[in-house]
Amino acid sequence: MNVALTVLAPALGLLFLSTGGVKVLGIRQSLEVRDQLGLVPALWPVIGGLELAGGSGLMLGLLAPPLGLASSIGLLALMIGALTTRLRARAPFPTLLVDAAVLVSVASTAALFVAA
Template sequence: MSIAYIVVASLIALVLLASGRAKLVKDERITEGMHRIGVPDSWFPRLSALEIAAALGLVAGIFYRPLGVAAAVGMVAYFIGAVVTHLRAKDTAGVPLPSTLLVAGAAALVLGVATV
């Protein structure tokens, strides 16, 4: 189980870092989609910081599992919010990506709890 957590946490961390970076540099593909669902530019740095913090927390959880569990809980909450935001904006085309990351975060949470 510990190896599974390491693999899952590492892969998710890479995705979160890429997503956080895209928000920081205001990648056109990201900003267009987020503006479509009503996310203002002023939220981008905060959302980016949350994703980067979750990535760092998941990686730190490899060495201190309670921190990884806390990061996974935060990640799950973040992506529940993302899915709800897409659904409220009736952007069903945008739901699969945050849903996938929500499931991945839940997997990291379950693996983290199982190996504490």
């Protein structure tokens, strides 16, 4: 298996497990971000659940590459939505840069799963 994939998939998996977890649990700082973005409160735990599923799928994808590919594609769509939402909310540039870096990392992971 590709070394880059064995590093990226678990790292991104843990990232999405943590970001999804704070959304599902309704951690105060997470709710403040939701409000700054102008999102409907009912949508926040749904996004968190998708992040939890995607993060889990990335890690399990090391054992079942089709699952990793599907998860990375789903997370790619989620990150496009996140970046679009932050642009509309006029988020600070460093925040946009972090989201863009995560998007590129997820896209790279998807490509690595295709090659696996």
